[in-house]
Structure formats: structure tokens, C-alpha cells
Amino acid sequence: MEETVSDTRLDRQLRFVLETDRLNSVERQNILADGSRRENSAEHSWHLAMMAVLLEEHAPEGVALERVLRLVLVHDLVEIDAGDTFAFDATANLDKAEREQRAAERVFGLLPERQASELRSLWEEFEGVSTPEARFANAMDRLQPFLQNSCTQGGTWRIHNVSRAQVLKRQDPVRQYLPKIWPRVVEFVEKACANGWLRRE
């Protein structure tokens, strides 16, 4: 009996591993740093995890890296159903929460019960920005596409005619939770305005 339960549990986990492979097909607006193509949400999630390892020393004191990594690895899984919602698309953001809640129901529901609620909790923690780890993770989620835009003459800002005020508001978690990196953000925003890659207002 133990064996049967264990088998079922493993089968569900392995099927879920394959379900998560679909995140590779969720396209984001953002463009890779080399300008070659748009990024997908699996690549984005990897890059956030990589950044967490690289920038760990700049995290607020006491942040547990393992939890940060769990948060960023899981934070976009709902996009398997809900797709990526571009930060500066006001209309798409109107029903984002509802779409993602439905997606969370189905996607995490594929896992064995306790594990489903563990993963869902990680997603909710990231979304709620409710712990030091979630704050660090959210700051990186903002900084990563910013860095890509800094390599591609403004990237999505230029394409979507985004304003300086919108970018500074969007990057506010960096100001709050990665204060050592904030001067770099402000510096590049000014450069982007000077170059016409970002609308001054």
C-alpha cells in the first residue's frame, strides 16, 4: 500500500516536471541582452535565480538564499496558463490577478496535495512581497529586464513609448530593497532619457 501511494506521488511529480517545461514557450515582451529575440519566462526565471546567487551580498541582512531561489524558480509558473502580462500594459493588468488565480488552481493542483500548497504559498509570498526574501526576489524581478533594456537602447521602453516616471515607479523595489544598486538605475534612466530611449514625460 505504501508502495502504491509512493508510486502515485512520484508519477504526479514527474508529470509536473514535464508540465513546467511549458514555461519555455511563454514569451515575454523583454528582449535578450544581445538584442537577438524576445525572452521566455523559463529563461527569465533562471536569470533571476542566477542574479540572486551573484548579488546575494547586496541583499538585506538575514535573507535566506534558499528561500529566495525557491521563490524565483516558482514565481512565473502560473504563466503556463495565464501568459506573461507586460508590466506597462494597463489593460492586460486589469484581469491579471484573476487569470493568475485560475492558473494557480489548475497548475499547482497537478501536484500531490501538500506539495501543491507549498508551491502555491511560494507564489503567494512572492506576489505579496510579504517577507525579506520576497522583497529581494521582487527587486531582482524588476532589475533583470531593466538591465536587458540597458543593453538594447531602451528595449521595451522605446518600443512601447514608456516614460521616465513609469520606469522609476516600476523600479521602486530596487530603491527600497537593493539600495546599493539604486544609483546605477537612476544613472541609466537619465542616460536613456538623454538618448531618447525613454520619454522624459
Next chain:
Amino acid sequence: MEETVSDTRLDRQLRFVLETDRLNSVERQNILADGSRRENSAEHSWHLAMMAVLLEEHAPEGVALERVLRLVLVHDLVEIDAGDTFAFDATANLDKAEREQRAAERVFGLLPERQASELRSLWEEFEGVSTPEARFANAMDRLQPFLQNSCTQGGTWRIHNVSRAQVLKRQDPVRQYLPKIWPRVVEFVEKACANGWLRRE
């Protein structure tokens, strides 16, 4: 002076974050589970990290997940220069170690000194399969493309005319370090042979 040193350090780290973005352009032989296209090494690295979170309970006792995650996130960075080497390509594997050593020199060398040697150590630990964490990480590195092949009628095995013995040898870390999952591997290998997706010998 302190400030200048710190600035330089952060600048190198941010440039390295952008350097790692290039892993998105390293194409692997493996095909995504939906059969749509080949996978890249950033996606593969994300998927291994995701699997580590999902299959943690099957790891040998005492394995520290944080270290496993660091290992899998970093394990393919040398491919930015060295490219991905297909497991069943005997010729390409002849100079793989040399190409990757050169790549490690340059890629990790972009980081501040101590951090460079920390990341290089993670890569060497993964390659050396020398710790419980590296063993778990290696087992997942074998299992992940196996699972993709199981969804795509044998995927790369069929394309490259791979044999049952080659696959079983390649999957041996799963037998050793993920013994609870090994029966699933054997089961699918037999199915793949029966279906002609894998050469019986």
C-alpha cells in the same frame, strides 16, 4: 577608497549578470517536451533547479537544497564559450574538458576574484560529482533530457540512433543517486526499444 572598490565590484557583478544572459543562446540537442524546438542551456538550467525543488524528498538524506540549486544554476555557464557538447557525440567529447577549462578561465574570471573562485568551485564540484549535492544534481542533469525524450518518441535517441546500452550507462547516476526513480527509467527504456525509438543493440 572603500566606495571605489565597492563600485568596481558591483560593476563587475552587473556586467557578469549580462554576460550570463548569453546562456540563452547556447542551443542543446535536446528537444522540448512539446516537440516544438530545441532547448537552450539557460532553460535546461532552470528546469534542473525546478526539478531539484520538486524532487527534493527523493534526494539522499542530508543533501542541502541550497547548494544543489547553486550547482545546477552555475553548471553550464562555461557553455557560453564552449557550447553544449552532446552526450552521445564521441568526437566532440574528446576535447570537451579542454574547451571548458579555457571557458571557465575567461567566464568566471570576469567576476571579482573571490567570487570567481567560489563560482568556479561550484562548477568543479558539479563536474567532479564529489559531494552528495553534486551527485543529486548530476542525477537530475541526466534525468531531465530523459524525461523530454520520453515525451517526444525518443527525441534525440531516435535522431542520433542511440542504443539501449548507451542510455542505461548515461542514466547510471539516476540508478545510483535517485534509486526510487530508477524503475521508471528502466520501464521507459524498454518501451522505447519496443517502439523502435531506441536501438536494442
